[in-house]
Amino acid sequence: MEKKLAGEKATEYIKDGMTIGLGTGSTVYWTIQKLGELVSQGLQIKAIPSSVDTERLAKKAGIPLTTFAEVDMLDLSIDGADEVDAMYNLIKGGGGALVREKFIDTFTRKFIIVVDESKLVSRLGSFPLPVEVIPFGWEVTCQSLAELGCTPVLRKRNDERFISDNGNYIVDCHFTGIDDPASLHSRLKQLLGVVETGLFIDLTTLMIVGKRDGVEVVSPKKNLT
Numbered sequence: 629m630e631k632k633l634a635g636e637k638a639t640e641y642i643k644d645g646m647t648i649g650l651g652t653g654s655t656v657y658w659t660i661q662k663l664g665e666l667v668s669q670g671l672q673i674k675a676i677p678s679s680v681d682t683e684r685l686a687k688k689a690g691i692p693l694t695t696f697a698e699v700d701m702l703d704l705s706i707d708g709a710d711e712v713d714a715m716y717n718l719i720k721g722g723g724g725a726l727v728r729e730k731f732i733d734t735f736t737r738k739f740i741i742v743v744d745e746s747k748l749v750s751r752l753g754s755f756p757l758p759v760e761v762i763p764f765g766w767e768v769t770c771q772s773l774a775e776l777g778c779t780p781v782l783r784k785r786n787d788e789r790f791i792s793d794n795g796n797y798i799v800d801c802h803f804t805g806i807d808d809p810a811s812l813h814s815r816l817k818q819l820l821g822v823v824e825t826g827l828f829i830d831l832t833t834l835m836i837v838g839k840r841d842g843v844e845v846v847s848p849k850k851n852l853t
């Protein structure tokens with residue numbers, strides 16, 4: 629219910645003619661369903677999905693899709709998160725879509741996060757940090773990750789290695805806590821084999837928090853008019 633409230637509320641910021649980035653997960657699911665209704669009522673938008681799952685849901689909901697071949701800057705992206713800290717920095721990638729999510733959440737004028745209260749934390753890092761790595765040499769990439777102070781765990785699904793939409797692996801990095809997300813992100817990005825990290829730093833324009841009795845809209849940057 630909290631996720632539904634947050635996900636649906638975000639559609640109020642979508643205006644005719646916009647190009648929208650659609651995130652991935654069970655909160656954005658509700659955004660997609662509501663957006664499908666609005667499109668069937670005549671709203672004219674196009675969207676770039678951040679995963680194969682979201683693409684499938686968006687097509688089913690009748691949402692017209694586009695790609696970065698046609699659009700170099702989105703008007704608005706709406707995405708979920710696994711953790712949000714007091715500076716509105718995020719851990720994302722619980723669903724394994726972090727690379728494409730980082731594209732849509734970066735190349736956008738405005739970025740709305742939709743979460744329930746359980747995602748709000750004072751410090752990032754209780755949720756294992758997802759890092760996408762190329763399959764070749766993943767074992768040594770994991771050793772490099774461990775040298776940065778975490779326990780790296782190769783993600784599996786149904787006992788098989790999890791493969792991202794980009795054909796890569798996800799390593800879930802268990803830290804005891806992340807004190808400086810920006811510095812950690814830079815250090816991780818320098819490691820051979822690392823494609824992208826689930827740290828989303830200083831990107832958030834607006835946060836919508838679904839609660840039992842409604843939604844709270846928090847605006848870290850006051851440019852969402």
Ligand code: 5RP
Pocket residue numbers: 651652653654655656707708709710719720721722723724725726729
């Ligand atoms: C997928 C993500 C999701 O946004 C994140 O896992 C939150 O998902 P949910 O809304 O289902 O809790 O980063 O890669």
